[in-house]
Amino acid sequence: MQDRTSPALDVALAYFEAWTSKDMGSAMAYVADDVVCDAPAGRIEGADAYRAFLGPFTEILVEARLIAAFGDAETALVMYDTRTRPVDDAPAAECVTVRDGRIVASRFIFDRAPFDAARAAASAAH
Amino acid sequence: MQDRTSPALDVALAYFEAWTSKDMGSAMAYVADDVVCDAPAGRIEGADAYRAFLGPFTEILVEARLIAAFGDAETALVMYDTRTRPVDDAPAAECVTVRDGRIVASRFIFDRAPFDAARAAASAAH
Numbered sequence: 001m002q003d004r005t006s007p008a009l010d011v012a013l014a015y016f017e018a019w020t021s022k023d024m025g026s027a028m029a030y031v032a033d034d035v036v037c038d039a040p041a042g043r044i045e046g047a048d049a050y051r052a053f054l055g056p057f058t059e060i061l062v063e064a065r066l067i068a069a070f071g072d073a074e075t076a077l078v079m080y081d082t083r084t085r086p087v088d089d090a091p092a093a094e095c096v097t098v099r100d101g102r103i104v105a106s107r108f109i110f111d112r113a114p115f116d117a118a119r120a121a122a123s124a125a126h
Numbered sequence: 127m128q129d130r131t132s133p134a135l136d137v138a139l140a141y142f143e144a145w146t147s148k149d150m151g152s153a154m155a156y157v158a159d160d161v162v163c164d165a166p167a168g169r170i171e172g173a174d175a176y177r178a179f180l181g182p183f184t185e186i187l188v189e190a191r192l193i194a195a196f197g198d199a200e201t202a203l204v205m206y207d208t209r210t211r212p213v214d215d216a217p218a219a220e221c222v223t224v225r226d227g228r229i230v231a232s233r234f235i236f237d238r239a240p241f242d243a244a245r246a247a248a249s250a251a252h
Contacts, residue, residue, distance in 0.1 A: 038217075040237040067233060068203045068221045070196030077194045077203050079221045079233065091164075093219030093235050095194045095205045107193060107205065109219050111166040112239035 008098035009071025012078055015096075015103060020064035020082075024055055032102040039108040060085045067091065074098060086118035134224035135197025138204055141222075141229060146190035146208075150181055158228040165234040186211045193217065200224060212244035 011030050018027035028051055037044040037053070044053050062083040069078040079093040092110035096103045137156050144153035154177055163170040163179070170179050193205040205219040218236035222229045 040239065068201055070198075070203055072196075075194055077196055077205055077219075079203055079219055079235070091233065091235050093203075093205055093221075095219075107217065109205070109217050109235050109237065111235065112237050113166065113242060116239060116242075 006071035006073065006076065007101075008074050008076040008096065009069060011098045011101055011103065012071060012076035012094070012096050013066075013069060016064075016066065016069075016078060016080065019054060019058055020061065020080075022058045022061065024051065024058060027054070030101070030103055032099070032104045035103055035106065037106040037108055039106075040110060040112050057084075086122075087114040090114065132197035132199065132202065133227075134200050134202040134222065135195060137224045137227055137229065138197060138202035138220070138222050139192075139195060142190075142192065142195075142204060142206065145180060145184055146187065146206075148184045148187065150177065150184065153180070156227070156229055158225070158230045161229055161232065163232040163234055165232075166236060166238050183210075212248075213240040216240065 015027055015030035018030065028047060031047050031050055033047045035047055035050050037050055039053065044050050062085060064080055064082045067079040067081060069076065071077065075095065075097055077095045080091065082090045082092065084090050090110060092108065095107040097105040141153055141156035144156065154173060157173050157176055159173045161173055161176050163176055165179065170176050188209040188211060190206055190208045193207060195202065195204040197203065201221065201223055203219070203221045206217065208216045208218065210216050216236060218234065221233040223231040
């Protein structure tokens with residue numbers, strides 16, 4: 001299902017394997033210092049901000065499973081399911097641009113609604 | 127950027143072209159009668175339910191632009207941006223399984239949060 005001749009996909013999959021294993025050090029080795037990520041809540045610029053975005057997610061991550069992954073020389077597109085502590089079924093998709101073995105740009109899509117609902121329910125319970 | 131030897135991608139792109147042109151008749155010709163679509167709000171089963179899900183979205187659609195699209199024999203993965211009347215920037219990703227020229231399964235991801243917020247704002251204004 002994957003084109004193994006895609007260097008961008010190789011990077012995207014290595015990055016996926018690292019962050020879903022909660023190995024933030026290895027994950028960030030695939031992220032460029034000047035990465036630009038367009039995520040549901042807005043634009044994230046730079047590796048420090050990106051790590052501050054991804055790190056907390058890995059802390060609530062229970063498991064992740066790849067749904068599909070494709071790529072070419074510079075672009076990779078992946079879709080995966082995650083199970084998280086607040087939300088049982090939280091799929092996401094990422095389109096990454098890779099240069100010199102690192103992700104320089106990312107478009108990231110997931111549904112914030114169930115996370116917002118879980119947060120509201122937790123607040124109401126306190 | 128696209129593998130033109132992918133029959134699943136050909137179907138996914140023809141389907142994308144049709145529904146983003148608001149041509150529901152042509153779009154539904156690429157959707158199997160027994161399609162199963164896992165969308166943010168839950169599972170949609172059958173072409174009638176699928177049309178009832180997609181049709182209203184095409185009515186609020188202003189424009190759509192493909193971000194990336196890849197596929198192989200049976201699977202295609204697409205990501206696109208949409209601009210809609212209630213939400214300016216509403217990207218989505220779809221992973222479709224294609225058999226005999228029709229989409230039999232779909233995994234659909236978008237962020238419901240800005241649509242929920244737009245709906246709440248519209249309600250508050252009335």
